[in-house]
Amino acid sequence: GQNIDQPTEMTATEGAIVQINCTYQTSGFNGLFWYQQHAGEAPTFLSYNVLDGLEEKGRFSSFLSRSKGYSYLLLKELQMKDSASYLCAVSDSNYQLIWGAGTKLIIKP
Amino acid sequence: GAVVSQHPSRVICKSGTSVKIECRSLDFQATTMFWYRQFPKQSLMLMATSNEGSKATYEQGVEKDKFLINHASLTLSTLTVTSAHPEDSSFYICSARDHGTGGDNEQFFGPGTRLTVL
Numbered sequence: 001g002q003n004i005d006q007p008t009e010m011t012a013t014e015g016a017i018v019q020i021n022c023t024y025q026t027s028g029f030n031g032l033f034w035y036q037q038h039a040g041e042a043p044t045f046l047s048y049n050v051l052d053g054l055e056e057k058g059r060f061s062s063f064l065s066r067s068k069g070y071s072y073l074l075l076k077e078l079q080m081k082d083s084a085s086y087l088c089a090v091s092d093s094n095y096q097l098i099w100g101a102g103t104k105l106i107i108k109p
Numbered sequence: 110g111a112v113v114s115q116h117p118s119r120v121i122c123k124s125g126t127s128v129k130i131e132c133r134s135l136d137f138q139a140t141t142m143f144w145y146r147q148f149p150k151q152s153l154m155l156m157a158t159s160n161e162g163s164k165a166t167y168e169q170g171v172e173k174d175k176f177l178i179n180h181a182s183l184t185l186s187t188l189t190v191t192s193a194h195p196e197d198s199s200f201y202i203c204s205a206r207d208h209g210t211g212g213d214n215e216q217f218f219g220p221g222t223r224l225t226v227l
Contacts (some may be wrong), residue, residue, distance in 0.1 A: 044218070045217070083129045
């Protein structure tokens with residue numbers, strides 16, 4: 001079956017760095033997405049990886065290892081507004097998104 | 110980036126009535142649109158994939174006669190919840206894929222519709 005695993009909840013301190021991991025097993029692979037979702041709102045796109053390596057975009061970076069079925073989202077210089085759920089999603093062989101359950105990130109002052 | 114709108118953003122209805130939710134791609138043509146449902150503190154659950162001009166493909170366990178999907182044009186898909194019941198109360202989110210860009214297959218999300226059935 002298809003499976004996406006990510007931690008349920010993480011806590012970090014304002015100004016610090018946090019890494020959210022995601023492992024996946026899917027039928028086919030056409031890229032991995034990270035989305036941010038604030039409570040009561042729809043997800044917003046953060047990053048897309050289809051090749052191995054690190055993609056950096058401002059304070060956020062995303063890494064992918066296809067051979068290991070592994071990705072992480074790295075958030076630097078954490079701000080209180082970064083408190084949200086972070087969803088990992090893999091595009092499978094049919095280009096459908098398989099979603100992880102999301103990681104709730106709590107930022108403390 | 111591409112913009113997807115949903116209407117209404119919030120709706121409260123009585124049990125037994127039907128509710129229509131619209132999803133529009135505002136600045137691109139969306140051959141494929143997706144309808145998701147999300148329960149509190151849970152991830153998105155794909156309900157159906159909607160292709161312009163053809164019947165929607167429903168995920169296992171989703172009643173197609175209850176959740177009617179119409180993708181009449183390249184910029185509009187509608188989801189109608191028929192004979193709504195309190196257990197249908199949820200956050201419904203649509204997304205659209207911009208096939209015109211080629212390259213990656215990013216889905217652009219609408220802002221969601223909060224449905225409450227009394």
